[in-house]
Amino acid sequence: MKDWERFLEPYKQAVEELKVKLRGMRSQYEQNSDHSPIEFVTGRVKPIASILDKANQKGITLDKLETEMQDIAGLRMMCQFVDDIKPIVELLRRRNDFEIVEERDYISHKKASGYRSYHVVIKYPVQTIHGEKIILAEIQIRTLAMNFWATIEHSLNYKYKGQFPEDIRLRLQRAAEAAFRLDEEMSKIRGEIQEAQAFFSRKKEQQKEK
Numbered sequence: 001m002k003d004w005e006r007f008l009e010p011y012k013q014a015v016e017e018l019k020v021k022l023r024g025m026r027s028q029y030e031q032n033s034d035h036s037p038i039e040f041v042t043g044r045v046k047p048i049a050s051i052l053d054k055a056n057q058k059g060i061t062l063d064k065l066e067t068e069m070q071d072i073a074g075l076r077m078m079c080q081f082v083d084d085i086k087p088i089v090e091l092l093r094r095r096n097d098f099e100i101v102e103e104r105d106y107i108s109h110k111k112a113s114g115y116r117s118y119h120v121v122i123k124y125p126v127q128t129i130h131g132e133k134i135i136l137a138e139i140q141i142r143t144l145a146m147n148f149w150a151t152i153e154h155s156l157n158y159k160y161k162g163q164f165p166e167d168i169r170l171r172l173q174r175a176a177e178a179a180f181r182l183d184e185e186m187s188k189i190r191g192e193i194q195e196a197q198a199f200f201s202r203k204k205e206q207q208k209e210k
């Protein structure tokens, strides 16, 4: 039997550390009063049941989890516009606290399900009392619209175990197209949106000063 608590400990630590670091990127943009390409950041350690399911589906034996399952530690960075994604990836590439080992661009090449997102797999060094432990973590970068679709599809997937009834499958496909068009429309009025957001954040600051 695997000692899960011990196995997952460095992953938990990595997720906590990376949440702070990636959220720090957002705060730095805010302090410089620039538009932040990062809207919010979340992170989670994959639940044991999901690790076992995925290992089973992909034929990964438990002794190979560390090297073959890339998303036991998972981070998500959400942004407002599709054009924010590339600059975020660029920032990740320039960091020297982890090494990027793989990038998967499901935005230029969406998945058959309709899923869109940019995945960056990193090797992250965790400092433990037994020394350094390097683990794999996956950072998913997506717009709010992509995230909305993926979150809904993920819950339905869980319910139907991947076997969607035809009408649901079609609706999900249409919803994916609608999310894609929403991103496109928002990109077209990006300038206007950002001007309005800058105006409201200045107003909030002024109110705080009073």
Ligand code: 0O2
Pocket (backbone or CB within 6 Å): 046, 050, 054, 071, 074, 104, 111, 113, 114, 115, 119, 149, 150, 151, 153, 154
């Ligand atoms: P969870 O619960 O989010 O952890 P594969 O299963 O072969 O497609 P692989 O090789 O692990 O995936 O790599 P991939 O596709 O780059 O990353 C898998 C993760 O991306 C998934 O993790 C999801 O988080 C997300 N993802 C990929 N495809 C889809 C999709 O069609 N719909 C949704 N909603 N999310 C997707 P898990 O382990 O599936 O789930």
